[in-house]
Amino acid sequence: MKIAVVGGGAAGYFASVSAKKHFPNADVHLIEKTGKTLSKVKISGGGRCNVTHHCLNNRELSQHYPRGERFLRKSFEQFSVADTITWFEQHGVELKVETDNRMFPRTDDSQTIVETLTKAINEHGVILRLNSSVDSFAKQNAGFILRITGQRELFNRVIIATGGSPKRQGMNWLSDIGVKVVSPVPSLFTFNIPQDHITTLLGVSTSDAEVQIVGKKLSSKGPVLITHWGLSGPAVLKLSAIGARILADCDYKFKVAVSWVGMKEHQVREILELHSQNNSQKQIGNLHLFEIPKRLWSYLLVKSEIASDRTWNEISKKLQNRLINLLVNDTYNVNGKTTFKEEFVTAGGVELSDVNPETMESTEVTGLYFAGEVLDIDGITGGFNFQAAWTTGFIAGKHVGR
Numbered sequence: 001m002k003i004a005v006v007g008g009g010a011a012g013y014f015a016s017v018s019a020k021k022h023f024p025n026a027d028v029h030l031i032e033k034t035g036k037t038l039s040k041v042k043i044s045g046g047g048r049c050n051v052t053h054h055c056l057n058n059r060e061l062s063q064h065y066p067r068g069e070r071f072l073r074k075s076f077e078q079f080s081v082a083d084t085i086t087w088f089e090q091h092g093v094e095l096k097v098e099t100d101n102r103m104f105p106r107t108d109d110s111q112t113i114v115e116t117l118t119k120a121i122n123e124h125g126v127i128l129r130l131n132s133s134v135d136s137f138a139k140q141n142a143g144f145i146l147r148i149t150g151q152r153e154l155f156n157r158v159i160i161a162t163g164g165s166p167k168r169q170g171m172n173w174l175s176d177i178g179v180k181v182v183s184p185v186p187s188l189f190t191f192n193i194p195q196d197h198i199t200t201l202l203g204v205s206t207s208d209a210e211v212q213i214v215g216k217k218l219s220s221k222g223p224v225l226i227t228h229w230g231l232s233g234p235a236v237l238k239l240s241a242i243g244a245r246i247l248a249d250c251d252y253k254f255k256v257a258v259s260w261v262g263m264k265e266h267q268v269r270e271i272l273e274l275h276s277q278n279n280s281q282k283q284i285g286n287l288h289l290f291e292i293p294k295r296l297w298s299y300l301l302v303k304s305e306i307a308s309d310r311t312w313n314e315i316s317k318k319l320q321n322r323l324i325n326l327l328v329n330d331t332y333n334v335n336g337k338t339t340f341k342e343e344f345v346t347a348g349g350v351e352l353s354d355v356n357p358e359t360m361e362s363t364e365v366t367g368l369y370f371a372g373e374v375l376d377i378d379g380i381t382g383g384f385n386f387q388a389a390w391t392t393g394f395i396a397g398k399h400v401g402r
């Protein structure tokens, strides 16, 4: 049995080790087009590698994938976050949990993960082939002919782990063999609001905001950060992932509504009215409500045309309504996106309806398997994308020799 694992990233490494572990007599070739493997692992998580997310409930875990939720729910039953933690522990890497549940190696250094994966393929006897690009492949009898940098070579089984492709053409070699591909679009980006006054508040953040795409039923809650080009922070990144395809379709020109306080209008009104009664003689500019940063509060007052030296009892109903509206529904015209450098992924890839989530085998092409970001799976930030790579890689390797 000769198995080709195409792509030397997180998924390819995990798939190779798993294939060798489950089928020790097979020759496993890990084929990488560049001269270097695990490049993304190395730069991931700001050089620390956010290996996974401490979420031990598989249903809850799968909800962090805007694409692939139902598919992964089944796959996590075979290889979950707990299995990832155990796998790395057994290979000498202790993972630590941060307050937001992201998990990193205790060394805080992605090199630990690179070295561990490198050691694992060496110990299992995986044959690593660098500078070997798989340009095309074709089915032949019970196997596949791969064209590797111009040379044809026969393999019995193939695992494709070539990662995401920003362009549809990058996936044509898969379509050619009958694999259906969902066109790729970027995910995990921040929103550009050029020339808007809000950008003068760069560096200001709120922890309990809600962002919503106006006219679409898409919203997300969490911290929002104002940058010199627009809006960023976990809530915005999550929304960019949820709406990746819709936002690509409108060429990243859309309206976003921000609730700076993450509450409904009637709740804000109640709090504000009570506050106003109890502080009627105090200046509105001096009060800190809803834990809104002072600079943002001053900005919202200016935008509501309320002078900050006015006392609460001087504010007319009309102005109060305007302020409430801005607190819960502050609308901006987004024009363009900025890629989030920390954890960029592509939405789109091999169509999941044509892949068996229990084996990662193509339902159309027998003997062909997939793992990692090449699949139409992507998660939000926080370690979910690597978890998908570990899970799908492990499963593909476990079944490839059957």
Ligand SMILES: Cc1cc2nc3c(=O)[nH]c(=O)nc-3n(C[C@H](O)[C@H](O)[C@H](O)COP(=O)(O)OP(=O)(O)OC[C@H]3O[C@@H](n4cnc5c(N)ncnc54)[C@H](O)[C@@H]3O)c2cc1C
Pocket: 006, 007, 008, 009, 010, 011, 012, 031, 032, 033, 034, 036, 037, 038, 039, 040, 041, 043, 044, 045, 046, 049, 050, 051, 052, 132, 133, 134, 135, 161, 162, 163, 164, 341, 342, 343, 344, 345, 371, 372, 373, 374, 382, 383, 384, 385, 386, 387, 389
């Ligand atoms: C800057 C950055 C930081 C990130 N940080 C995190 C993080 O901390 N946590 C997290 O969960 N996710 C993170 N991600 C996302 C994560 O890195 C990816 O989801 C993950 O690497 C996907 O793994 P993969 O093995 O599927 O693909 P890749 O890592 O992209 O590997 C694919 C490999 O296949 C090779 N290849 C492609 N085509 C061919 C071919 N035809 N022949 C041979 N070889 C080929 C490529 O050269 C590459 O080495 C980050 C992404 C980026 C860009």
